[in-house]
Amino acid sequence: MADQIHILRTLLQIQLASDSSAVEHLPYTLSHLSKNAFDPSPHLSKWISRVTSLMRSNESGARWAGFCLAYQTSIYSKELMIEYAQGWIGIALPAIAKNDALPTTKAAIRLMQVILTAASDVPEFQRQLATPNATKYSTLLIDLADKSPSLELKILSINSLTSVINQYPTLHRQSYPSLSTLSLKFLNGSSPAPVNAQLLQAATGLYCVLHHTGGKVGAANLWKNSVDETLNFAWGSLSALRTSFSEGNYGHSSSRDSKNPVFSVPRNVDALRCATTILEKLLSTPTQRPVPLSIGPLAQLALAMLRCSMDDPAKENFDSATQVMERSVVPDIWSLGCSLTSTLAQCAGYHLCPHVSRILSTATYQLEQRLTAPQRISFLVMVKEVLANSFLMHSDIAVTRLVKSLLPSLSAILAMQASGTVLSSAPAKSRKGKKRAREYEGDELLRSSKGLIFPVPEEGEVALIALDVLQLLERNPHIAQPARSLASRIFLAVALALPQIPPALLCPDLALHHKISSRIQSLCAGLSSNLSNTMSKSLPMVVQMGSDSHEWDVLLHPRLPPLLQAVPYLEDLSLFRVEESQEETDVREALNISTGNVAAPPEDASAHPTSMQLDIREDKNDARPVVISLSVDRSQKGPVTHPTQSQEAPHPPSQPLTTPSTHPTSLPAHQISQSISAVAPVVNAPTAGPSTSTVVPITVSYHQEAEDEDEEMPSIDMDSDSD
Structure with missing residues (x-):
């Protein structure tokens, strides 16, 4: 206690002795404050007096230091904040109203926010002090967010408004029109430049809490109206981005000017981004009472965004410049559609099951196309979320197609490039008259031009997420047997190849090797422990792979609920080429x-x-x-092409x-x-x-003890006395 009191006394005598020293030593003062420093002591009254005097100073820097010290005091001691909040509010509100320096205004806004929200468990404080000043504070913040030229101050004002409205929703019922207009000002995509990401998140957060102002009864209706209005806004923006394609008419018209695609297309993309962000935030916002969720319209919007294509036949009369601009933003539409679908799957859960088949079929079609690594990641993450939050699909064709579209991402590990996977280098053939180039063991690690299996970290992320999706699909019994057999062979081949590939030759991210190894080992162990017949033959592999606790529980405690459908036996899976059926051959060649x-x-x-x-x-x-x-x-x-008929390539010597x-x-x-x-x-x-x-x-490499297969069996003396 003596040391803590000494700290306060030292700060008052040295660091806060004058206004200039208080500004200069403010970081040091704040770093030495703690909760125990504000225990009852004779120095507390002197501390409060000094902080208040700094807040009332004529210098802007001293006022900034005073507001910061008052904010830190309110954080560490709620009792002191409640006791002196009335005087501090009388100083902070005028500081926000007048055009003061930006740091001073920001410090005053933070002080008012903590005063109005930190003591919600004290009813008397709320009734006498917080409630009368909450609306005044909100009115000042609305004016700042609307007229301030500073982007940082706009974001802070909107975030503070969101916090205060969550705390006092019914007090802002009359301010709903002005608050809605303020938030939609940054979300309608009308500005020439795209909306700042932080400003977009702040404005979206404000718009998605406005339904609380309707109370327990009207909040549900306000929430539903917000969803419907945002859906119409999103359909209009999407329709404006597909004017030169055959599916461009979605039954929604947009009032945006599309005469100049150089300006209209970026604005519509920004508007669609704002609309999807609002929908995702609305779906994640808690409500006091159950609300009706429009799963059908939301799923239709997500499917329309996922089905956008660059190769659709254009309309008869179209502008080539418009089509080029609209075609260039299709990847952005895909990304927004995947994000919306993932959020819808997380929030709706099993209620999305009627639309899962169409969503996964669309995603499978897109995964079969030539996509970049970031685009493929977006679709894979969306598929992962949909599969994790829905029941198993009963469509054999859809599940099998999805598995086939994921296998090339894993088989890339087996298609190793010579410059990136040489573990024991082989000398190249020398030509006559030229000196043979010498190569040394490990020399490939020092080459600056070495190739990697996944040169870009995003490509490795594709394989990692594909493993997660395949692990979710592995439990589906409706996968066609040829595709299941081929997938099992690829899993085992990757599991055998990974230990021979150094992490530095797999991907620039060295941690990716361990992640993929753990995923593939878990997947192989899961496939091997489905039935007792399979486990008896693959027990050494499961033990050597170091399976997690779940696989050990399956092996040690077989009294588990039976499977709904029998998993194929090991004999049904062709692990050898001679056992490969014609159907599996067709799948492999395709x-x-x-x-x-x-x-x-x-x-x-x-x-x-x-x-x-x-x-x-x-x-x-x-x-x-x-x-x-x-x-x-x-x-x-x-x-790489996908021929319909191909022959197996023979072995070169x-x-x-x-x-x-x-x-x-x-x-x-x-x-x-x-x-x-x-x-x-x-x-x-x-x-x-x-x-x-x-x-x-x-x-x-492996070590096997020498065994003599022709060793004679030892004879047993039957006449020996066993007793």
């Missing part, structure tokens, strides 16, 4: 994924220059490492130089020998570059 061929290599290896081959050399009686060599040809340029890996796989050796030879499907990944074939060996 996804442009080829498997390795363990048969003899063809004579002409250049017949199929665009395939990546997987060559497994295995000898059960040999303890040498198993070598997986990927032959990558970099001669073809252009995007390759003799890689292998080195034992320093990252041994976590799987047992007998499982590797049984399944790795045909598990890993490889993606046809053509890349730009010279027409050279590079062999990328991946070494899977």
